[in-house]
Amino acid sequence: MNKGQNLYKKAKKIIPGGTMLLSKRPEMFLPEKWPSYYSKAQECYVWDLDGNKYTDVSIMGIGTNILGYGNxxxxxxxxxxxxxxxxxxxxxxxxxxxxxxxxxxxxxxxxxxxxxxxxxxxxxxxxxxxxxxxxxxxxxxxxxxxxxxxxxxxxxxxxxxxxxxxxxxxxxxxxxxxxxxxxxxxxxxxxxxxxxxxxxxxxxxxxxxxxxxxxxxxxxxxxxxxxxxxxxxxxxxxxxxxxxxxxxxxxxxxxxxxxxxxxxxxxxxxxxxxxxxxxxxxxxxxxxxxxxxxxxxxxxxxxxxxxxxxxxxxxKPWEYITELGGYITKKWKEIADNTNLKINTFGIPALTGFSFASEDALKYKTFITQELLKKGYLASTVLYSCTAHTIPIIDLYLEELHTVFLTIEKCENENLRIDDLLESPVCHGGFKRLN
CATH class of the missing domain: 3.40.640.10 (Type I PLP-dependent aspartate aminotransferase-like (Major domain))
Known part of the structure; x- marks a missing residue:
């Protein structure tokens, strides 16, 4: 049961666009599956309406919490x-x-x-x-x-x-x-x-x-x-x-x-x-x-x-999040190299991101969010660093991401079809009317 999605369906009927911020619309992450609403947020963890706990290795409140949630x-x-x-x-x-x-x-x-x-x-x-x-x-x-x-x-x-x-x-x-x-x-x-x-x-x-x-x-x-x-x-x-x-x-x-x-x-x-x-x-x-x-x-x-x-x-948190962002970007590149996938990285280190050099880029992005959500991560192709993101937390996330990249590699080699792996519609890449 996903209480968040049920509430979001109601929201779209009474709130134009469903949310106040485009960047927080569930369709930007995992349409029809994203938890959508939180009950609690602390450090780099978020709990949904069903009580599930997630590690936020994505946008951290759209970049508002350098010191983590609930300082x-x-x-x-x-x-x-x-x-x-x-x-x-x-x-x-x-x-x-x-x-x-x-x-x-x-x-x-x-x-x-x-x-x-x-x-x-x-x-x-x-x-x-x-x-x-x-x-x-x-x-x-x-x-x-x-x-x-x-x-x-x-x-x-x-x-x-x-x-x-x-x-x-x-x-x-x-x-x-x-x-x-x-x-x-x-x-x-x-x-x-x-x-x-x-x-x-x-x-x-x-x-x-x-x-x-x-x-x-x-x-x-x-x-x-x-x-x-x-x-x-x-x-x-x-x-x-x-x-x-x-x-x-x-x-x-x-x-x-x-x-x-x-x-x-x-x-x-x-x-x-x-x-x-x-x-x-x-x-x-x-x-x-x-x-x-x-x-x-x-x-x-x-x-x-x-x-x-x-x-x-x-x-001086800017020193830590800049160093951490550089570390994450480097690891993303290593994972891509190890799986023979081409990615482009962008952004300042503390707001780092990557995109796939593939016509299926949005599908792969959706797949990453889908699979990491199952492992307890709020993830996408960007990561807004905060001081609550310790190296052990990030390394565990990167291990899970590597596994997902291995599957994406098989899709690029045409041994698998990404369309067969997706459990929701493809995420949106820009502004679209969602009602």
Whole structure:
């Protein structure tokens, strides 16, 4: 019996799409078989509604829990907030203390605004940057949320965002007059960005510093100079990459500073808190527009973030998860070599992933999830590392994965048919309507 799937069937009738987050839809993992809902999460373990315990060697809350699920220090702080009051007519002092801390971590910056989700924070950054630049057009590279300003990239250009994480995003519901206001450019292609700036009145460049590949030598420096020379506000989106390789933004590694940056996911270890950090000359433009929300003033988010940053500073978890991610990537390659399978690896070490160089890649991905679920693992072809992932835990997972690769090898050699081995429909590879 799968209580989770039964509940998900009900959810799809009363919740459009079934879930609040595309990346957590069961169809993205193992359609009709994925447990879907949890009853408890601790360290790197998750329990489903039937009481089954799984080791999460996949997306770890979509990358929100570097310190593992249910960190005691952070949870104690949150419990105290619940006891003493999460909301009030007054503002919580923690938001001021957290702003001070983020400016300390980012000495190039002067001011901070907070939100509770990555999409909100990115929308705030764009609003402020447009207000500061006095220009409407935005050049983007990467994934920056779901709001109109971003999805408008696909108006009249169905493939506009296909190379920016998710293919097939339909801009239905986005006002047509926004067409041409957000223009995409490919990562590491400086000439494409330069041409956008030459041919359009670009006011904002917004980009992820690094996701699946490293920047070419001098690339980020050239982007910075291009922005300076053309009075463009430069925003580095660190919602995903922040605090995974340094104590703060990944752009620290490259000696380039933006005008604004956006933090999310990791900053509060699973509690809702995101931040827009920037230079005073840009951030003050927030006073000339309207940016305001009731629940951005709740106390749990900033309190959890303050404690998370304290633990980060003490334990330096980015060092461990980066080393572990490198180890995992190396082992994946060894397993593939040993089974004569061709894979491509991608991502920064702490957010590592692989894909099969095969026309049956999605089927193999589904098969991995299916077989490892039977062994008590939540697994896919990506692994978001956390400090609860010990080497013994990872090695046991890799042993099970090797066994699955041996079966996939037989499918590639046509000794087995992958279609005969799948017990569910094939997982989805991008955005699809699921109701």
């Amino acid at each position: 005691k220090e952070i949870d104690e702080v949150v419990s105290n907030v619940v006891k003493t009051g999460n909301m009030s007519t007054f503002n919580c002092p923690e938001e001021v203390y957290l702003a001070e801390k983020l400016i300390e971590i980012n000495p190039w910056a002067d001011m901070v605004r907070f939100a509770r989700s990555g999409g909100e924070a990115n929308a705030i950054a764009i609003r402020i940057a447009r207000a500061a630049s006095g220009k409407d057009k935005v050049a983007i590279c990467g994934y920056h949320g779901w709001h109109d300003w971003y999805l408008s990239t696909n108006l009249g250009n169905d493939e506009g965002l296909d190379q920016h994480l998710l293919p097939g995003l339909n801009p239905v519901g986005v006002p047509n007059h926004l067409k041409g206001s957000t223009l995409p450019f490919l990562y590491n292609d400086y000439e494409e960005l330069e041409n956008l700036v030459k041919n359009h009145d670009i006011g904002v460049i917004k980009m992820e510093v690094q996701r699946n590949q490293s920047p070419k030598e001098g690339y980020l420096q050239k982007v910075r100079k291009l922005a300076d020379d053309n009075n463009i506000v430069l925003i580095f989106d660190e919602c995903t990459s922040g605090f995974r390789e340094t104590y703060g933004p990944i752009f620290k590694k490259y000696g380039v500073e933006p005008d604004m940056t956006v933090f999310g996911k990791t900053i509060a270890n699973g509690y809702a808190l995101t931040a827009v950090v920037g230079k005073r000359a840009v951030m003050e433009a927030a006073q000339n527009t309207f940016i305001s929300s009731t629940f951005w003033t709740e106390r749990i988010g900033p309190s959890a973030a303050l404690k998370t940053l304290e633990v980060f500073e003490r334990e």
